[in-house]
Amino acid sequence: EAGVTQSPTHLIKTRGQQATLRCSPISGHTSVYWYQQALGLGLQFLLWYDEGEERNRGNFPPRFSGRQFPNYSSELNVNALELEDSALYLCASSLDFGSNLYEQYFGPGTRLTVT
Amino acid sequence: QQPVQSPQAVILREGEDAVINCSSSKALYSVHWYRQKHGEAPVFLMILLKGGEQKGHEKISASFNEKKQQSSLYLTASQLSYSGTYFCGTDTGNQFYFGTGTSLTVIP
Numbered sequence: 001e002a003g004v005t006q007s008p009t010h011l012i013k014t015r016g017q018q019a020t021l022r023c024s025p026i027s028g029h030t031s032v033y034w035y036q037q038a039l040g041l042g043l044q045f046l047l048w049y050d051e052g053e054e055r056n057r058g059n060f061p062p063r064f065s066g067r068q069f070p071n072y073s074s075e076l077n078v079n080a081l082e083l084e085d086s087a088l089y090l091c092a093s094s095l096d097f098g099s100n101l102y103e104q105y106f107g108p109g110t111r112l113t114v115t
Numbered sequence: 116q117q118p119v120q121s122p123q124a125v126i127l128r129e130g131e132d133a134v135i136n137c138s139s140s141k142a143l144y145s146v147h148w149y150r151q152k153h154g155e156a157p158v159f160l161m162i163l164l165k166g167g168e169q170k171g172h173e174k175i176s177a178s179f180n181e182k183k184q185q186s187s188l189y190l191t192a193s194q195l196s197y198s199g200t201y202f203c204g205t206d207t208g209n210q211f212y213f214g215t216g217t218s219l220t221v222i223p
Contacts, residue, residue: 033211042117043157043202043213056210090156103147103170104204106156 002027004093004107012113013081021076021110025093031055032074033094033104034066038087046089049074081114088112116141118205118214126220132191135217137203139184146179146186147204149213150197157202161188193221 005024013019025032034046045058049068057064063079072093078085088111092104118139127133137146145164148171149157161171163179163186171177177188184205190197198221203214 035213042216045210045212048211058212092157103159103162104149104157105159108156 004091004105006089006091006107006110008110009108010111010113012115014115015081015083017081019078019081019085019112021078021089021091021112022073023076023091023093023107024073025091026105029093029095029105030072031094031102032068032072033092034074034076035090035092036060036087037090037109038084043090047076078112083114086112086114116207116210117212118203120201120203120214120217122217123215124218124220126222127190127193127197129195129221129223130192132189133193133219135188135190135201135203135219137186137188137205137214139205139207141184141205141207141210143179143181143184143205144208145206146177147206148175148177148186148188149202149204150199151202152199160201190219193219195221195223197221 007022031050033048035043047057047066048055052068066076068074088109090109092106094102094104121136148160151157161177163169179186201217
């Protein structure tokens with residue numbers, strides 16, 4: 001069974017630009033979560049999508065946005081990049097929220113560097 | 116909203132036991148535990164639900180005190196492979212947050 005995949009692996013952008021990160025969940029999983037992990041820090045919740053709808057978002061500015069497509073893959077967009085946006089962005093997927101024991105499976109992450 | 120974990124860091128010798136605690140200020144539906152090794156993505160360990168149902172790792176156990184909104188992860192007879200950062204994740208019904216993390220190092 002293929003795991004969660006993310007692309008690109010690395011992304012280098014300059015301040016003010018836009019970044020687009022992509023995630024493909026495990027087949028059968030309908031929920032996708034996005035997390036930001038700055039160097040040496042924990043996992044900060046960004047966004048949660050389920051069945052194409054945004055279910056919740058963390059304490060991040062509106063320039064962090066995303067969407068989930070009909071095939072449940074997801075995209076995270078970060079506009080007007082700032083230096084502090086440099087981090088590892090992790091995507092996770094799980095069975096739908098109503099499945100109780102819905103552990104999250106993480107992808108390898110996208111390393112975003114803003115210069 | 117981010118749950119608080121304690122201790123922040125712990126060093127163990129192989130074979131020793133450890134307890135990692137996770138505390139939330141909000142009522143919880145479930146608590147998840149994950150381990151992240153350096154340079155790798157987090158990996159699922161356990162889920163504990165209100166009412167006692169749980170799913171997880173054979174050699175790792177955990178408890179969930181619903182009234183206190185606290186969970187503890189018990190690592191017994193630690194092995195070198197247990198080294199990593201442990202995160203609890205708390206589900207309040209419509210929000211999910213990972214804890215501050217606990218760095219665990221097992222030495223020979």
